[in-house]
Amino acid sequence: MKLRNRIFYTLKPFIPRIMQLFLRRKLVQHQAERCRDVWPIDEGAAAAPAGWTGWPEGKRFALVLTHDVDTARGFERCLALADVEERLGFRSSFNFVPLRYTIAEAVLAKLRERGFEIGVHGLYHDGKYYESRDVFLERAEKINQYLKKWDCAGYRAPCMLHKLDWFHDLNIEYDASTFDTDPFEPNACGARTIFPFMVTGEGTKHRYVEMPYTLPQDFTLFILMREQGIDVWRRKLEWVASHGGVVLMNTHPDYMNMNGQACGREEYPVRYYEQILRHIRDAYQGQYWHVLPRDLARHWVQAAHDARRDARTLRMLVSEGQTSGAAGSGRIINLEGGTRPL
Numbered sequence: 001m002k003l004r005n006r007i008f009y010t011l012k013p014f015i016p017r018i019m020q021l022f023l024r025r026k027l028v029q030h031q032a033e034r035c036r037d038v039w040p041i042d043e044g045a046a047a048a049p050a051g052w053t054g055w056p057e058g059k060r061f062a063l064v065l066t067h068d069v070d071t072a073r074g075f076e077r078c079l080a081l082a083d084v085e086e087r088l089g090f091r092s093s094f095n096f097v098p099l100r101y102t103i104a105e106a107v108l109a110k111l112r113e114r115g116f117e118i119g120v121h122g123l124y125h126d127g128k129y130y131e132s133r134d135v136f137l138e139r140a141e142k143i144n145q146y147l148k149k150w151d152c153a154g155y156r157a158p159c160m161l162h163k164l165d166w167f168h169d170l171n172i173e174y175d176a177s178t179f180d181t182d183p184f185e186p187n188a189c190g191a192r193t194i195f196p197f198m199v200t201g202e203g204t205k206h207r208y209v210e211m212p213y214t215l216p217q218d219f220t221l222f223i224l225m226r227e228q229g230i231d232v233w234r235r236k237l238e239w240v241a242s243h244g245g246v247v248l249m250n251t252h253p254d255y256m257n258m259n260g261q262a263c264g265r266e267e268y269p270v271r272y273y274e275q276i277l278r279h280i281r282d283a284y285q286g287q288y289w290h291v292l293p294r295d296l297a298r299h300w301v302q303a304a305h306d307a308r309r310d311a312r313t314l315r316m317l318v319s320e321g322q323t324s325g326a327a328g329s330g331r332i333i334n335l336e337g338g339t340r341p342l
């Protein structure tokens with residue numbers, strides 16, 4: 001973590017919220033100028049993994065919608081947000097913080113019934129997961145209980161603070177705590193890819209799929225940068241689509257103003273979100289594979305498995321001298337990614 005960031009996040013609990021916002025806005029302004037080459041688009045993140053054969057049904061790109069529900073206010077708005085998406089023909093996942101606010105099981109049941117996915121977003125919404133292995137393991141055990149109770153496949157860390165090699169202690173099929181590029185996060189190191197990748201552990205057989213989010217977060221754009229429209233989202237969407245990656249959005253009902261009245265200090269009009277969904281639906285009709293994150297994770301595991309099998313077949317064919325072209329092309333089949341230094 002950069003020194004300026006570290007100072008801010010150490011002092012954060014002692015700073016009133018309005019002052020936090022003021023400081024973060026200043027910080028973001030400063031960072032945005034310095035990071036123009038890598039945000040919102042990092043050209044270095046475009047490459048498809050070697051051996052990549054494309055999305056189901058020949059679709060041009062994949063679309064995944066996710067939400068982190070950070071507060072009780074966000075929880076109250078979940079069903080209304082689900083209505084917005086359902087009306088436009090979309091589904092998403094909602095990630096909840098088990099011990100921060102009251103979670104009505106009936107709401108989770110309704111979301112599931114309507115085809116939405118449930119995920120876990122930490123245990124508390126703080127940054128104290130990595131003070132020691134013991135602290136993490138103690139929390140991991142409780143997180144696992146909620147993963148099981150809510151029948152979840154996926155996880156996202158609060159504030160995106162992640163240690164991918166530690167996440168092997170979570171019973172997950174996927175994690176979505178990384179991003180292709182987002183210099184405004186406390187842990188600003190991007191995964192530099194718009195594709196998922198497998199995270200395999202040393203000394204453990206546990207593997208999971210890592211899925212970076214690829215469109216900027218709503219909080220960054222509309223609350224910190226005070227953008228007045230969806231131009232940045234549209235531009236990044238077009239870029240990810242043109243490179244055939246995953247358009248993975250992370251938005252928060254907490255900050256969406258849904259009653260049409262004047263927005264509060266930390267709110268933006270829900271119509272921005274509706275506009276981007278409409279834009280995707282109308283301008284990219286028939287071009288995207290819209291999928292829940294858990295289904296994308298399962299697809300990716302299968303694709304990695306198939307690629308390994310193809311690689312083995314190829315090696316066998318080569319050793320038996322039955323092929324000429326493909327073996328000589330030097331194609332490396334690697335959807336694995338491995339553990340990245342994040």
Ligand SMILES: [Zn+2]
Binds near residue numbers: 121158
């Ligand atoms: Zn959060």
